[in-house]
Amino acid sequence: MTNTLTGSCLCGQVAFTIDGGLEMAGHCHCSMCRRWHGAPCGSYAKVIDPASFKFTAGQDQYKIYASSEKGRRGFCGNCGSSLTGEEDGRVTWITLTAIHGDPGVQPMAHIYVGSKASWETINDGLPQFEEYPQ
Numbered sequence: 001m002t003n004t005l006t007g008s009c010l011c012g013q014v015a016f017t018i019d020g021g022l023e024m025a026g027h028c029h030c031s032m033c034r035r036w037h038g039a040p041c042g043s044y045a046k047v048i049d050p051a052s053f054k055f056t057a058g059q060d061q062y063k064i065y066a067s068s069e070k071g072r073r074g075f076c077g078n079c080g081s082s083l084t085g086e087e088d089g090r091v092t093w094i095t096l097t098a099i100h101g102d103p104g105v106q107p108m109a110h111i112y113v114g115s116k117a118s119w120e121t122i123n124d125g126l127p128q129f130e131e132y133p134q
């Protein structure tokens, strides 16, 4: 895949590009993702080449929230949009919601369904996993 993906936050101050494509897209229903996204789930994909993630605007507005010992969540400090997951200082996960247009991947599964919100019904037919699939 050689297409360059572009993405941004809601206010547009933080913008980025990714080369090399995405993989392993899915919906996470854990309580942290739900609160972070303000939604029934967070939808993410893995960045195949983390070194290809580049800011094109607003890196100074890009903030990190450490939601757990290893979990690093990047967001826009101005509008609050959920943007990335980082590991070892590199962007390894991207929220599908931040990508402009077709991200080139389709969600394959729902994870952490065991802790989903009681008011959410999942009925799209994708596989559902109680936690993270091993």
Ligand SMILES: [Zn+2]
Residues within 6 Å of the ligand: 009, 010, 011, 012, 013, 014, 076, 077, 078, 079, 080, 081
């Ligand atoms: Zn923003």
Ligand SMILES: [Zn+2]
Residues within 6 Å of the ligand: 028, 029, 030, 031, 032, 033, 034, 042, 112
């Ligand atoms: Zn989650």
